[in-house]
Amino acid sequence: MSFLYRWFAGIPAYLWSGWGALASLFLLVAGWEAVSLAYGPLVLPDPAAAFDRLFALIDSGAAGTELALTARRAMTGLALAILVGSLLGLLAGLSLTASMLARPIVTVLLGTPPIAWLVLAMLWFGASDGTPIFTVFVACLPVIFIGALAGTRTLDHHLKDVATVFRLPWRMKLVDLYLPHVVSYLFPAWINALGNAWRVVVMAELLSSADGVGASLAVARSQLDMDAALAWIAAVVLTLLAVEYLLLEPIKREVERWRPVEHV
């Protein structure tokens, strides 16, 4: 209850602090407009045209449907990656042998470009939903795995001694010692993976699906419709910004209140 209260109470101050971010975003849009004025709308349409198109897409309901479809694929892949990656990472972290074994494999997975996985996925799953979901899953898995592994491996043995001396029962050790520590590693990895998932799903759809934001981008490309292409890009980026800064960032602030504040 106090969590919800603090969350809502914190929103005005948090949004107010967003003016700086907004200002820098508007600078970017201004740069965009400058390039568009210099090279003409054939190379880069001006922001107003792109946003007009975006509002038209939203009004017609197309944007909502396609975004929802893309989001469903991205979230399914991400949820699977979170489930499998967190579990395997935690288990691997418990054993030194397992973590040493896992490290090179994870490096291979991280080094494999998502586009390579996409080719394999297209061969395995064809044009079904399976292709983007699998690609997202594979692209997010190593990031989450590493977060979970680091979380279990870096637990301060000094704090374990405290738990032993003060005779913490196993349930308390889990809830008061291991979980908060591991979550402090896992949560940033999840957020990282979310950004990854959102990028990868659009790419996968562009090459393999008949619907979704990626497919709409592919249509815009084939019709040389720059306004629509930019409108879809704006839709994808704005959705990610909204989720990250309105939902995840406040949660992160709340669960990591105990951390010393790092000034950027």
Add this chain to the structure above:
Amino acid sequence: MSELRLTGLAHAYALKTVLEDIDLVLPAGRILALVGPSGCGKTTLLHLAAGLLTVQTGELRNGFGRPAAIFQQPRLLPWKTTRDNIALGLKAAGLPRAAYRRRADAIGRAVGLDGDALDQFPHQLSGGMQSRAALARALVLEPDLLLMDEPFSALDIGLKAQLYRLLLDHQAARGVAVLMITHDLMEAVRLADSLLVMAPDPGRIVHRFDLGTPAAARDDDFVHRTTAEFLRHGDVRASFGLAPRVSPAATACPREIGTKVGAGGTAQVLPMPAGRKGLAC
């Protein structure tokens, strides 16, 4: 009567022997200080007593039922408020939330942490406040055995004096047995009933001093004088790697110093019987 008894205790990390033939007895209500240079196995000895290390050789019998420990660093859980950190042991013992928070508040105030500090997270507290919280976390359990690993070594002298007072008051009121390790001779002389001097390579007890005056009755003068006496002692100097004193007193055998100090009625130095590396308290 409960006691902590170590008999012929030895410990090795891989091939390096860090403790050899340790004998000591700590009865209820006594304060025993282990002094010695860094690396003489003091911390290992304390960890054995706390059950953090498995006994390899010898015997360790701990008759105390409610041990608590204070470590060299405060070691507070960074994601818990000061209040919840202090209450950690009470929560582990299964006390209901309201009860353990009330007791944490009371002991927190006793060690000088106000309501604001109790609501804050450890990183928001100064080093001295964190040390107070660590002390409170141990004292709130009303332990019958308190193990302390140089808990005051990083604090300024004013804060040290305050925490000594808190500890001694608590000790006098509850009769807790304390095993403390320190490389600060003055600290040991201020607090302990008995001092065991340890020497390194391998860690062993080379000398034992008993202080006659009760800790509460010791003033700064006494502490300075007695510490100076100890520092003249050959075994103490050798243990800390100090050069033997060149003045005539340095060549004196321990028995002579013992007589001199003992005659003052303040402290008594007992020479070790040959062939024994430790002594009962």
